[in-house]
Amino acid sequence: MSEIILSAKDIQKSFHDPVDVKILSDITFEIKKGEFVSVIGKSGCGKSTLLYILSTMDTEYQGDLFINGQLMRNKKESELAIVRNQYIGFVFQFHYLLNEFNVIENVMLPGLKLNKYSREEVEHRAMEKLKMLGIANEAFKKANQLSGGQKQRVSIARSLINDPLIIMGDEPTGNLDNKNSLIVFDIFKELAEVYHQTLLIVTHDQSFAANTSRIIEMEDGRIIRQ
Amino acid sequence: MSNLLIKIAKELLLARWRQTLVAAIGVTFSISMFVTLLSFMNGLNDLLDGLILNRTAHVRIYNEVKPSKKQVINLSNQYKDGYNFINSIKSSSSRQSIYNTVAIFETLNNDPRILGYAPKINAQVFFTYGTLAITGSINGIEVAAESKLFSFKDYVTAGKAIDLKNVPNSIILGKGLAEKLMANIGDVVQINTTDGNLMPLKVVGVFQSGLKDLDLVQSYTSIATAQKLMGKSNNYLTDIQVKLKDINQAPKIAKEYALLFDCDAEDIQTANSQFETGSTVRTIISYAVGVVLLIVAGFGIFNILNMLIYEKMDTIAILKATGFSGMDVKKIFIYIALSIGIFGGLFGIIFGLGFSVIIDNIPFNTPSLPTIKTFPINYKSTYYIIGIIFSLVTTYMAGFFPARKASKIDPVTIIRGK
Numbered sequence: 260m261s262e263i264i265l266s267a268k269d270i271q272k273s274f275h276d277p278v279d280v281k282i283l284s285d286i287t288f289e290i291k292k293g294e295f296v297s298v299i300g301k302s303g304c305g306k307s308t309l310l311y312i313l314s315t316m317d318t319e320y321q322g323d324l325f326i327n328g329q330l331m332r333n334k335k336e337s338e339l340a341i342v343r344n345q346y347i348g349f350v351f352q353f354h355y356l357l358n359e360f361n362v363i364e365n366v367m368l369p370g371l372k373l374n375k376y377s378r379e380e381v382e383h384r385a386m387e388k389l390k391m392l393g394i395a396n397e398a399f400k401k402a403n404q405l406s407g408g409q410k411q412r413v414s415i416a417r418s419l420i421n422d423p424l425i426i427m428g429d430e431p432t433g434n435l436d437n438k439n440s441l442i443v444f445d446i447f448k449e450l451a452e453v454y455h456q457t458l459l460i461v462t463h464d465q466s467f468a469a470n471t472s473r474i475i476e477m478e479d480g481r482i483i484r485q
Numbered sequence: 486m487s488n489l490l491i492k493i494a495k496e497l498l499l500a501r502w503r504q505t506l507v508a509a510i511g512v513t514f515s516i517s518m519f520v521t522l523l524s525f526m527n528g529l530n531d532l533l534d535g536l537i538l539n540r541t542a543h544v545r546i547y548n549e550v551k552p553s554k555k556q557v558i559n560l561s562n563q564y565k566d567g568y569n570f571i572n573s574i575k576s577s578s579s580r581q582s583i584y585n586t587v588a589i590f591e592t593l594n595n596d597p598r599i600l601g602y603a604p605k606i607n608a609q610v611f612f613t614y615g616t617l618a619i620t621g622s623i624n625g626i627e628v629a630a631e632s633k634l635f636s637f638k639d640y641v642t643a644g645k646a647i648d649l650k651n652v653p654n655s656i657i658l659g660k661g662l663a664e665k666l667m668a669n670i671g672d673v674v675q676i677n678t679t680d681g682n683l684m685p686l687k688v689v690g691v692f693q694s695g696l697k698d699l700d701l702v703q704s705y706t707s708i709a710t711a712q713k714l715m716g717k718s719n720n721y722l723t724d725i726q727v728k729l730k731d732i733n734q735a736p737k738i739a740k741e742y743a744l745l746f747d748c749d750a751e752d753i754q755t756a757n758s759q760f761e762t763g764s765t766v767r768t769i770i771s772y773a774v775g776v777v778l779l780i781v782a783g784f785g786i787f788n789i790l791n792m793l794i795y796e797k798m799d800t801i802a803i804l805k806a807t808g809f810s811g812m813d814v815k816k817i818f819i820y821i822a823l824s825i826g827i828f829g830g831l832f833g834i835i836f837g838l839g840f841s842v843i844i845d846n847i848p849f850n851t852p853s854l855p856t857i858k859t860f861p862i863n864y865k866s867t868y869y870i871i872g873i874i875f876s877l878v879t880t881y882m883a884g885f886f887p888a889r890k891a892s893k894i895d896p897v898t899i900i901r902g903k
Contacts, residue, residue, distance in 0.1 A: 311897045316806060337810040344808020351900055355803035359496040369807040371489045417807070429900070 263328075264424050264457050265290040270312060270322035272305075282308055283480045286322070290425065290459060295451035297468040298461045300477035307429055309477070310461045314347055314427050315339045327424055344373050348418025352430040354410035356402035362413050363389065363398040370420040381420070388416040392446060408439030415446060419456075426450070428460040432467060444470065490813055494820035497800070501793055505821075508789045509829040511782040512880065516833020516872045519775030521840040523868040526771040528845075528861030530764045536695050540635045541753055542603075542726030543735045546742055548583055549749045552576050582721045589725060589746055598730055598738060603630035605724040606711040611677040612704075614666045621662055621702040623676065625711020634728045637692075637705075639856045644670045644690025649707050656686035656710075659700035660693045676714060684714050779875050783883040786825055790818060790887035794894075801891055802899035811892035818891050822884020823877065830876030834869045 270286040273279055282305045290296055298306045311317040313324065315331055318339070324331040326346055331339065343349075356365045363385050370381040389395045392412045397405055405413065411431065418426050428447075432440035444467055450456040451472070460471070468474050476484040498505050552574040558564055583589065586604070593602050606625030611618045628650045631637040638646045641657060649655055656676075658668060668674050673685045686706060694700055706714070712721050727742075729735055735752035743750040754761065794801070801814055845862040 307901060311901070314806075316895075316897050337812055340805070340808050340810035340813075343806065349806050351806075353900075355799055355806075355900070357496075357800050357803070359500045359800075368489075368493075368804075372808050372813075374489075421808075 262292040263289050264292050264326070265313065265459070266325045267313065268323040268325075270309070270320055270324065272308060272312065272317075272320040281480060283312070283320070286482060288475065288482060288485055290457060292424075292457055293451070293455040295447065295458045295472040296460070296475060297471040297473070298459065298475045298477060299463060299465065299468045302463065304477045305480040306461045306477050310427055310429055310459070313459070314349065315342055344369055345421060346424040348421070348423035348426040350411070350415055350418050350426065350428040350431040352433040354402075354407075354414045356405075356410055356413055356417075358401065358403045361399050361401050362394070362405065365402055365413060366416045366420055369417060373421050375421075385416065385420055388419050389413075392416050408435055408442060411435060411439065411443055412446065415443070419450075425457040425459055428458070428462075430462055431460060432462065432464060440464070440467070487816070490816050491820055493804075494817045494824065497793065497797060497817070498821050498824065501789075501796075504789045504792070505825060508782075508786045508825050509832070511785040512779075512826060512829025512876050513832040513836060515775070515778035515782040516830050516876050517836035517840060518778050519875065520834055520837025520868050520872045521844065522771045522775055523768075523871075524837070524841045524862045524864060525844055525860070526767050527863035527865065527868075530767055531863055532857065532861040534764060537757055538732075538753065540637075540640075540694070541757060542635075542724075543729040543732055543753045544727040544739045544742060545751045545756070546583060546589065546725040546727065546746060547723060547749050547751070548581050550576050550581060581723050582717070583723065583725060583746070583748055585746070586720055586722050586725070592745070593725070593727060598734060600728045600730050601630065601634050602725055602727045603627055603634050604708060604722045605631075605726055606708055606715070606721065607723045608711065608715055609679055610714075612662065612666055613675040613677055613683075614668070617666075618677070619662070619665055621659075621704060623656070623704050623706055623711060623714070625708040625714075626705055627708055634726070640694050641690045641692045644688075646690060648689035649705060652687060652689050654684070654686050654710055654713075655689040655706065657690040657692050657705045658688055659703040660691050661697060661701035662704060663688070663691045665701070678714055678716075680716065682714060682716055686710070775872075776875070779879045782829075783879040786822060786880055786883035787887060790822060790884055791890075793821070794818070794887055794891045798894065798899050801894050802896040805894070805896040806900065814894070815888045815892035818888035819881065819884050822880045822888070825884075826876045826880025829880070830873045833876060834872050837869070837872060838864075 266289040267286050270283060271281070272283040273281045286309060298309065300306045308317070312320050315324075315326070326342060329342070331342070334342070357368070360368070363382065366385040366388060367381050370376065370384065371378065376384065386395060386398060389398055392415060394409055394412050394416070397409060397413075402410065402413070411434075415431075432443050435443060447458055447460065448470065451458055460467075462468055473485070475482055556569070556571055556574070558569045558571065590602075593599055604627060608623050608625075610621060610623045612621055626637070626649075628637065628646055632646060642660065644657065646657070649657055656674065658666065658674070663669075666674055668688050670688055670690065672688050674688060676684050676686055692700070692705065694703070708722075709719070712719055715721065727738075729738060732753065736754055739750040739752035804814060805811070841862045841864065844860050847860050849857060849860045851857065
């Protein structure tokens, strides 16, 4: 249980326009397999910026980022896309489901992109994830026919389809009411405890953070407590 | 892998099927216009060229009336070393007939590049009718060869071409000439040669070439009659008209024969260079119009794809976040553009063929072109192939820039913007 999945070494980021503003400095931490980590901090403290750097989508930073032991620096855009596809699952504040596709197809997309399993297997796996999250009945509805809470659960299923090393969430409960927030939190909790899924969730919801296994607190671009 | 991208492209396309349809109709319209225009223009080109080219020999072998190149003084040993000036050289009254015709025919028969040949006698004559004397020319021809190679039969509008061979001492007059002479079929016209021979010939037909000036002076008779008229022996010929399998070889073959037979030989390109120029200009114009139409359609596709990209920012962002690379996104949009191009182009050539068939059936009667009943259309497959290729190239170009833009969309800005 001590395998290191993600490690950040001295990550810094500045905006240069119009003047140099340092957003992140001296960010160094590690995430081990099975940890349920939450990142908290006030608005504008840089926690989302950090998440997008860790997710490999933002490549303009200094310092080293290792995912599964691989250095992310100097990787090409297409290689980073493969890393995201294989190792990282995303849950955003907004669900980002494609309305052109039905629910199960939305869940299957990253799996089909990975191209590790046949289409039938991917579909079978997608169905299992949907069952696990209790929305198997909605599998063949169009994405825009679902309620907000259901959509967020579909996007969690989508993030799980390739059995990622880590799931990253950017305020995944930010857009949901209390009841749905609780459901989503319970899902995360279950993933962490039952399936030993590693999670890294950015949130400003203190009660959400309080129930996670580890809290990283940020202020003014630095980690003040972890 | 690319199956997945194609499926995504298809779903995005269908989600906006109205705009897609408009874009595809734009391509269809331009391609069909392009194909129709080219077919019609080239049909006209063929028609106009055919007026002259089909009836003109690819290589004409003849003896030009001109002063001898070898003047006596230059052949003399005595003056060989000097530069000899000779003033006022005149053409001698050397014979216009071609020497050694039997040997020439044998060579032509054995040359695989040659489709066929037709011998001819060309003479200037007067047609006398009452007190009237009209200048004109008479061509002694072999009707069968002339019909086969130069479609002579098609231009005989009254009477039968073959009667020239079957009826002794017969003549076919140009339409204008016949009207001037007020000669009908069965009438006899008097022919006066420049040497003073007089001969009555029976009119067995009237021909109409489509070129009025030609019809006013030309007439045809058989070779034997022409030889009789000229008072020459039966190996007298002034022209041999050669038709080649490949018209482009004419200049080369003409040079070769001029040397081989020691006579003059003119190729069709030299004789009718103005027609070539006209055809080329018309073809360029039709291509230019077609390409402009396609560029306009291309801008339409460009706009629609750009709009689609703005609408589908979220989709692009999440595809990238979940592991689709910029290249994948680019491919998706290129597929969208190309499928508009393929469908638009396919329907374009189908409609283009339809329009061509319609034009081909519109009656087009003109007194100067007796063989033409409808507007001419050239159904060459090249235009359809070019149409398809053009539609693919334009749509690819139109799709390329929006696709590149989509591939460069930064998912972070989109996702954080919410």
